[in-house]
Amino acid sequence: MSTPHFTQQHPAGFDALVRLAATEPITPEVDHFYFLRHGQTGRNASRIFQAVDEPLSELGQQQAARAAERLAGEPIRTIVASDSRRAFDTANTVAERLRIVPMPREDLRERHFGALIGTSSVDLDWACAPEGGETLQQFVDRKRVALRFALAQPAPVLVVAHGGTLYVLTALLGVSIEPAVLGNAQPLRFQRTGPTWTIEPLLARTTEAASLA
Template identity: 35%
Template sequence: MTTSTSTPPSAATDFILIRHGETDWNRELRFQGHIDIPLNDTGHEQARRLGLRLAGEPVDLFFCSDLLRAQQTAAPAAQQLALPVVTQAALREQHFGVVEGLRAEDIRELHPRAWEQWLEFREDHAMPEGESPLQFHARILGALGALATAHAGRRLLVVTHGGVLDMVWRTARGLGLNGPRQSDIPNAGINRIRIADPSDPAQIEILDWADTRHLADLPAQPNYDQRRHLKST
């Protein structure tokens, strides 16, 4: 896809969406959710390179999930752009309830029924005390819609989470919320979208997706999808 850096139409809002850098729990296939996990060394290097890549980018406002891994990813870019970062809890990852902090194999052992249901990829299924994809999707579209309404015609930089970007991709492609993730969502990748009408945040145009040129010579990122990891074992 071609990257767009032109000024958005007056009623539209352009977003540069970033998934946070890598954490140790990503590598360990643990469900992070709302638990505050810091970046690991690779994640900090990804964040540093992201900051250099975004230097000089035309950005009006900078928003971020309030979780530490997102804030640490945002910090180098905020310094390069000389912008304050506004944190919002609404931009957090999906909440996974009682299984947060557990590895996929731990969930399969401790919560076997919940794990079997998780493998069905149903939009209405939530881990115990967690959010379903339907609930999560509503939260994320509400958050993006509020930003688009408040800042129509401007370009916003947002550091958030992989699940958030999955909700954006599914919405833009009209895929629905059932079924496995189909998009590439690398840590510290750059994704550009446009919401043309702030009153209808579900109408998302993808301008560019999963740009990782700034990370080209770093170690390859693993497959973080816990369900694929254990589906056949």
């Protein structure tokens, strides 16, 4: 498996996330699946560490609806989603169009940043060990288990989760990240050819990626 290549500036400590994920990659048996980051929230746009109950903003709701419209044409059979409000509301918007009941998963939540919640994420350091929160090792290990479970469900699968999930997922698969895949509610199609995975954004990029925490 190749080492992921990242083409834009990433937060401090991000190399550590990649190294931890790469120690035990995942090898899904499927040849394709879909990923959707949640729509934008108020704190997301303001770059503030969020709690699990942070709701979608009006823009985030619009983004989720746009993603649902695009994904309605894809042959998705299963939706597995973080049970955080912003992700599960996004998943439900898509699920209504696809007539699928989404499966909520606590282990797909964003990293728990403990005492940092409610503070600025501008200087996010993935290698930090926040008081009352998860270490980076704990976060990567949790995501590995969660993604293995999600991608073992009846295919094609749509995973609806968070920016941190996407970072770990790409590192686990050895996929390069381009800026276009990082935006809120950007539907992504992951495709495998032999051992190599690629990512296809399914919507034109309209806004810059917001905070990933």
